[in-house]
Amino acid sequence: GAVVSQHPSRVICKSGTSVKIECRSLDFQATTMFWYRQFPKKSLMLMATSNEGSKATYEQGVEKDKFLINHASLTLSTLTVTSAHPEDSSFYICSARDGSKEVDTQYFGPGTRLTVL
Amino acid sequence: TQLLEQSPQFLSIQEGENLTVYCNSSSVFSSLQWYRQEPGEGPVLLVTVVTGGEVKKLKRLTFQFGDARKDSSLHITAAQPGDTGLYLCAGAPKTSYDKVIFGPGTSLSVIP
Numbered sequence A: 001g002a003v004v005s006q007h008p009s010r011v012i013c014k015s016g017t018s019v020k021i022e023c024r025s026l027d028f029q030a031t032t033m034f035w036y037r038q039f040p041k042k043s044l045m046l047m048a049t050s051n052e053g054s055k056a057t058y059e060q061g062v063e064k065d066k067f068l069i070n071h072a073s074l075t076l077s078t079l080t081v082t083s084a085h086p087e088d089s090s091f092y093i094c095s096a097r098d099g100s101k102e103v104d105t106q107y108f109g110p111g112t113r114l115t116v117l
Numbered sequence B: 001t002q003l004l005e006q007s008p009q010f011l012s013i014q015e016g017e018n019l020t021v022y023c024n025s026s027s028v029f030s031s032l033q034w035y036r037q038e039p040g041e042g043p044v045l046l047v048t049v050v051t052g053g054e055v056k057k058l059k060r061l062t063f064q065f066g067d068a069r070k071d072s073s074l075h076i077t078a079a080q081p082g083d084t085g086l087y088l089c090a091g092a093p094k095t096s097y098d099k100v101i102f103g104p105g106t107s108l109s110v111i112p
Helices: none
Strands: A004-007 A009-013 A019-025 A030-037 A043-049 A067-073 A076-081 A089-098 A105-108 A112-116 B006-008 B010-014 B017-024 B030-036 B045-047 B056-060 B060-065 B071-076 B085-093 B108-112
Touching: A004 A089, A009 A019, A019 A030, A019 A089, A019 A112, A030 A067, A030 A076, A043 A067, A043 B085, A105 B030, A105 B045, B006 B085, B010 B017, B017 B108, B030 B071, B045 B056, B045 B060, B071 B085
Parallel strands: A009 A112, B010 B108
Antiparallel strands: A004 A019, A019 A076, A030 A043, A030 A089, A067 A076, A089 A105, A089 A112, B006 B017, B017 B071, B030 B045, B030 B085, B056 B060, B060 B071, B085 B108
């Protein structure tokens, strides 16, 4: 199946610093990528939709200035958590949509565990 | 509001038992996906169902899409400890092509 990678898999940072998470589609081109946040034992919460070459679309309640998204190429999207605080600690997951298939399918990355001290 | 509901939310069974997980909505979906997620990892796609009434089998897992494309079920036969995980259904509502929404998940624990 299609492969999506995320880097880093785990990151610990101090409060007030910024953290960048990369999401790459390894064997297909993804015009659309999605960023999710997941709390323990909960489902995925969509944060934003990232479209290659255009501005990301943020879900209601998600601060676009705090969660900066850049989709610079058809295989790479980045999420930067700016001025991180402990409440930003979470599991962040990206997905990439493979539009070449008969049915559009999302493939997920392995996730990034962010801990803000 | 286009919501996906899943039931049960938690399920703990003995190895060898059968189980069914349900995914329901009041909205029509162009397709539904089932994912399985293990702790600390991203969801892994199990299947996509597209046609109303469609049944797909993946070894001991049987997936069904409702005739009206508003609901789906996942049946596991002779569950094994390796089936333990969070099962998520997800779908793209017909009115919102670009956005996939997720159900709350069913946490399955298979006890040896």
